[in-house]
Amino acid sequence: MNDVLVVDDDPHILKALKITLHAHGYNVMTAPDGGSALRSAAQYPPDAIVLDLGLPDLDGTTVIKRVRQWSRVPILVLSARHGSDDKVKALDAGADDYVTKPFGLDELLARLRAVQRWSFQADEAPVVTTASFTVNLAMRQVTRGGQDIRLTPTEWGILEILARNPEKLVTQQQLLTEIWGPAYAKEASYLRVYMAQLRRKLEPEPGNPRHFLTEAGIGYRFQP
Template sequence: MTAAARILIVEDEAPIRRFLRVALETEGHVVSEAATARDGIALAAREAPAAIILDLGLPDADGISVLKTVREWSQVPVLVLSVRSDEAGKIAALDAGAQDYVTKPFSTGELLARLRGLLRDRARDAAPAILTLGPLVIDAAEHRASLSGEDLKLTRKEFDLLWLLAGHAGRLVTRDMILKAIWGPAHAEDSQYLRVYIRQLRAKLGDDAADPRWIFTEPGAGYRLADR
């Protein structure tokens, strides 16, 4: 048996979401639900689930676009659940980054077995839940960060932004990638959101935009967190 985990269901049909929730909670998992592509992407970024069950026929966007967006910042296992049984559709989903594909109607036992396999693979390859960059320590499980032993009082969005930058420390993270990951694809052009939160995060890190120690601006592109 695999350990209990948070599973995100992105599915527009409420009866299927309810059915999956019951099956997953019976296995001991914690379940989050989204009925649209936009909400699915936002929950994937905010909650960092252990796995995603993703329908391709969503009302506001194709599930493939959700998969591609999530893959810009996360390698979370994705199990596609779809009525599309054609080979081309399966290949498109797998090429976009899905780990597995189950066709509707589906066997509950088979779906749970495939999910257990994904979770076992993830446990073997899991990234650390705590990132340490010199005096900066970020704990994803506790949603806490400290600098030189002092707790940083971060809002949820500030923490999510810091965790995303820290996961790519030393490398450029584009504005587009950050906005989609933290605020969702509908805000991909809202750079003002990002500038405000970068300014707040710098203030809490004691950073200076003119002479940065932690967060560096890459003009016209995005931001880079120092790799210490």
């Protein structure tokens, strides 16, 4: 997975990212707007897309939705929009992660590696192993220290979604909609209760979680 499409209307950022990514082993294609990005992605399918939201022709969220009509390519959003609403919209549209400007190159490269790992792992055997516990998605079984951990159906549903998306930021709305249904999409308090229960059962230090991380106001990230 070495071909990356970078989409940004700032020529300086395009140039800097092209140089940096190329230096780290990526083949880089660039696009200055949404229309050319869609054409490029269709004609030369990349292994990942780094996408700015503030494009001159199409909003980045629209680009994500259109790409998702025909591709599961990992999409990393790179934007100056810091509001949680913008992040949630991009993630719900199908983005895999989000980095805000100004950004550190090390973080950007780490996030890019993470979304590519998630894409690769999605098709692998469904066993997720952490330093604290093991999740067998096929057997619907969780073990910790060699002992089976009993989870409620709701706890399992949340864990399964997060475990199938390691290191990916999953929004509250995604979890609520998939577990409880669209009518509960804004009931964040439900999630807080069940996440606290999962942490008590699976985290070595529930008050200082290392596996079930909260992105305040946005969602949760599972760190194996």
